[in-house]
Amino acid sequence: MKTIIFIGSNKSGSSREAIKAAERLGFFTILLTDRELLFKNRPDFPDVHQLVFVELTNYNLLKENIKAIQSQGKRIEAILSFIDPYVHVAAQLSKEFELTAVPPEPLAKMEDKLLTRELLKDLPVSPYFARIVKDDSLEDFIDRQKESFPLIVKTPVSSGSKDVLFVKDEEELVLSINNLFKKGSNEVLLEEYLDGPQYLIEACVYNGEVHIIAVLEQEISFLERFIITGYSLLGEMDKAFYNDIYKTVCLILERFEMENGSCHLEMRLINNEWKLIEINPRISGGAMNRIIELAYGINLVEETIKIFLGQEPNFEKKYSRFVYAQYLTSHSTGKLIKVTGKNRSSRLPGVEEVFIKPKKGKILHPPLSMGDRYGYVLASSDNKEEAMSIAKDAAKEIRFYIEPV
Numbered sequence: 436m437k438t439i440i441f442i443g444s445n446k447s448g449s450s451r452e453a454i455k456a457a458e459r460l461g462f463f464t465i466l467l468t469d470r471e472l473l474f475k476n477r478p479d480f481p482d483v484h485q486l487v488f489v490e491l492t493n494y495n496l497l498k499e500n501i502k503a504i505q506s507q508g509k510r511i512e513a514i515l516s517f518i519d520p521y522v523h524v525a526a527q528l529s530k531e532f533e534l535t536a537v538p539p540e541p542l543a544k545m546e547d548k549l550l551t552r553e554l555l556k557d558l559p560v561s562p563y564f565a566r567i568v569k570d571d572s573l574e575d576f577i578d579r580q581k582e583s584f585p586l587i588v589k590t591p592v593s594s595g596s597k598d599v600l601f602v603k604d605e606e607e608l609v610l611s612i613n614n615l616f617k618k619g620s621n622e623v624l625l626e627e628y629l630d631g632p633q634y635l636i637e638a639c640v641y642n643g644e645v646h647i648i649a650v651l652e653q654e655i656s657f658l659e660r661f662i663i664t665g666y667s668l669l670g671e672m673d674k675a676f677y678n679d680i681y682k683t684v685c686l687i688l689e690r691f692e693m694e695n696g697s698c699h700l701e702m703r704l705i706n707n708e709w710k711l712i713e714i715n716p717r718i719s720g721g722a723m724n725r726i727i728e729l730a731y732g733i734n735l736v737e738e739t740i741k742i743f744l745g746q747e748p749n750f751e752k753k754y755s756r757f758v759y760a761q762y763l764t765s766h767s768t769g770k771l772i773k774v775t776g777k778n779r780s781s782r783l784p785g786v787e788e789v790f791i792k793p794k795k796g797k798i799l800h801p802p803l804s805m806g807d808r809y810g811y812v813l814a815s816s817d818n819k820e821e822a823m824s825i826a827k828d829a830a831k832e833i834r835f836y837i838e839p840v
Contacts, residue, residue: 443518450517456737542716549591563627761826765799769837776832785825
């Protein structure tokens, strides 16, 4: 029985759609997870043929479970993850079991933001950064940053905007560093704050050839954290603009020595020069796979699976249109009583999909990470501004009724 093992998955979004894609491709799907909630809601996961509870941070336990799966007579074709920080772990396991054409080393470097900065530090895409270890003198370190404000403070393994803090002065810097140390981090990364339009680039590499799948302009809201609340997929791009992005992405991926795999990069355009905010060795989560599918007819998680299977992916666009994703967040904290407006929103012309994540009784709060976005509206059009307008108008129809707690 041809089998693909997935390490970790969210209930929805790109990681879940990857499992559905594997099932569609004819594979027996097995999900290794440490989330008990998935077992309680087992009927919600018909595309997961076998669910295995295991501590995902225990590499040896993962190996033992995979060997047990092999002993069941299942022929494992790939071990994959679309969840941080298990992308490189899955690739490492694949290497041990001699399964994949995607080596784990570039993926591990991408998952560690400090390794990424060190690797790229002499390239023009790299902004100013500094590192402090828990035992270093905080006073001396702060003194060296006096001319660098404002700054971004983060942990080297942060994801989804978790533990990413904006600081304006020395007092905020001290508080932020100490806060991250108290949360268990042994080192903290500082980066120059870059103010300019931000873009997300979805890219794949197959046999050393870089493919830019999609470029999206991001709308960023600053509440307590920087949260991306809007994505505008650029169905058409100025040729010089695209070529500049392509050259920059190739320069970065060459440093990682990436021959096969997928990744997404977040970059800002500062004085006509691209600066890398971060890079992750997987498709972006949330609605990204659906956005690309609506824009181009490409199911990116399916094509990524093919790369890991050693098969040639197909990135040919079936059509091209602008797509805008408007994410939904809560401005207050409380228990969700009900959600209204989904049907009205769905019926508006140009709206492709409306997704509401939380169920009744869920505690909602203002976003502290990307995981605190509670749904989205996807809209498409032949015009960029129209796609954005449709999505935003449709999102206004949706209301979360919250009971304070």
